[in-house]
Amino acid sequence: MRVLYNFDEVIDRRGTGSLKWHYSDDTIPLWVADMDFKAAPPILNAIEQAVQHGILGYTKPTDALYDAIIEWHGSRYELPLAKENILFSPGVVPSLALMMNVFTEVGDAVLVNDPIYAPFMSKVEQNGRTLITSSLQESEGKYHLDLADIEAKIIEHDVKLYLVCNPHNPGGRVWTADELNAVLDLCKKYDVAIVSDEIHQDLTLRGHTFTPFLTLAQGYEHKVVSLTSMTKTFNIAGIKGSLIFAKDVALIEKIDAQQHLNDEYELNMFAYAAMQSAYNEGGEWLAQLLAYIEDNIEFTLEFLADKLPKIKVMRPEASYLIWLDCSAYSQDDEQLYDILRAAKVELNAGIKYGEEGHLKMRINVACPRMLLEAGLARMVMAFERLGN
Numbered sequence: 001m002r003v004l005y006n007f008d009e010v011i012d013r014r015g016t017g018s019l020k021w022h023y024s025d026d027t028i029p030l031w032v033a034d035m036d037f038k039a040a041p042p043i044l045n046a047i048e049q050a051v052q053h054g055i056l057g058y059t060k061p062t063d064a065l066y067d068a069i070i071e072w073h074g075s076r077y078e079l080p081l082a083k084e085n086i087l088f089s090p091g092v093v094p095s096l097a098l099m100m101n102v103f104t105e106v107g108d109a110v111l112v113n114d115p116i117y118a119p120f121m122s123k124v125e126q127n128g129r130t131l132i133t134s135s136l137q138e139s140e141g142k143y144h145l146d147l148a149d150i151e152a153k154i155i156e157h158d159v160k161l162y163l164v165c166n167p168h169n170p171g172g173r174v175w176t177a178d179e180l181n182a183v184l185d186l187c188k189k190y191d192v193a194i195v196s197d198e199i200h201q202d203l204t205l206r207g208h209t210f211t212p213f214l215t216l217a218q219g220y221e222h223k224v225v226s227l228t229s230m231t232k233t234f235n236i237a238g239i240k241g242s243l244i245f246a247k248d249v250a251l252i253e254k255i256d257a258q259q260h261l262n263d264e265y266e267l268n269m270f271a272y273a274a275m276q277s278a279y280n281e282g283g284e285w286l287a288q289l290l291a292y293i294e295d296n297i298e299f300t301l302e303f304l305a306d307k308l309p310k311i312k313v314m315r316p317e318a319s320y321l322i323w324l325d326c327s328a329y330s331q332d333d334e335q336l337y338d339i340l341r342a343a344k345v346e347l348n349a350g351i352k353y354g355e356e357g358h359l360k361m362r363i364n365v366a367c368p369r370m371l372l373e374a375g376l377a378r379m380v381m382a383f384e385r386l387g388n
């Protein structure tokens with residue numbers, strides 16, 4: 001019998017240490033990429049079983065876990081993986097930082113797109129590399145890569161590494177195989193390594209196809225790494241845990257050696273248990289989650305078109321984050337953020353995602369509909385206060 005999961009259930013997260021719900025008042029948080037839904041029961045059961053067993057000793061990834069990872073990526077994305085292609089890492093952001101030492105030296109140029117999930121920029125700079133950005137171009141309501149600009153920047157700055165975000169956060173693009181092949185051709189031409197953050201892969205929405213970078217990288221596998229995780233997909237970010245995939249033996253050995261420098265190559269036993277059950281038994285929960293998210297996205301787009309028509313909305317192709325151009329309401333980034341906070345609804349300020357985020361806001365719609373409706377109503381109140 002098909003179990004129906006209840007994504008309408010509102011669960012009070014205040015006072016739990018939740019990053020998203022840290023407020024002492026009744027602010028509605030529609031910001032950080034964390035969903036207000038209970039984790040899939042198979043994952044909770046797997047963690048409970050580990051606790052019931054009672055011994056929480058040093059734990060290694062089992063063959064059953066590798067099989068679960070291999071099956072998920074093979075059957076969903078035609079990404080053929082073997083155990084030797086897989087490493088574990090405490091998080092995708094820690095892996096992004098690690099890749100600086102795998103592919104570059106201090107001072108080298110690293111390319112990212114603008115806008116981009118902020119750690120793409122901060123990890124480059126904190127590690128003493130030179131941050132180079134290539135702005136995405138907006139047309140027909142979505143972002144496009146500017147290949148001519150990317151090539152010019154690679155040549156001008158002698159770029160060594162390109163950090164790709166696919167699906168893209170915050171713009172929601174699922175880059176097509178053609179777009180990724182064009183990036184690959186450029187990187188091959190100038191010997192630039194590619195690290196593809198694919199953490200939003202499983203949240204690809206109806207009508208779009210996610211292409212893992214590694215499926216295109218034949219002949220260039222010594223320079224391509226992909227990073228992903230079950231934490232975003234299954235809303236278990238507090239568990240921590242992620243994966244690094246690479247197909248080239250020498251490259252995997254290099255990453256592994258780099259991880260061992262700080263002894264950061266293993267996860268805690270709950271992360272292993274959660275990952276295995278997510279990939280083996282989480283498919284049905286994910287299908288129902290995506291249906292709920294699609295409905296929330298439609299609802300939000302219709303609501304904004306009706307009540308705040310001057311906001312220019314970018315329809316996401318993946319995930320539950322929607323990129324909003326609010327420039328019709330204010331010319332001041334701080335004012336935009338503050339006016340929403342004053343109305344007790346929190347969104348991410350677009351400017352944190354680079355210069356292209358000027359006068360943009362990012363809204364997270366992965367919450368029970370009731371909360372979303374209340375948060376959107378507060379947005380209307382906030383913008384009405386601005387009076388234009």
Ligand SMILES: Cc1ncc(COP(=O)(O)O)c(C=O)c1O
Nearest residue numbers: 033091092093094117169199242
């Ligand atoms: C593109 C992207 N990469 C990485 C992360 C975070 O990954 P982790 O929690 O595994 O460090 C996020 C979280 O929102 C993200 O959007």
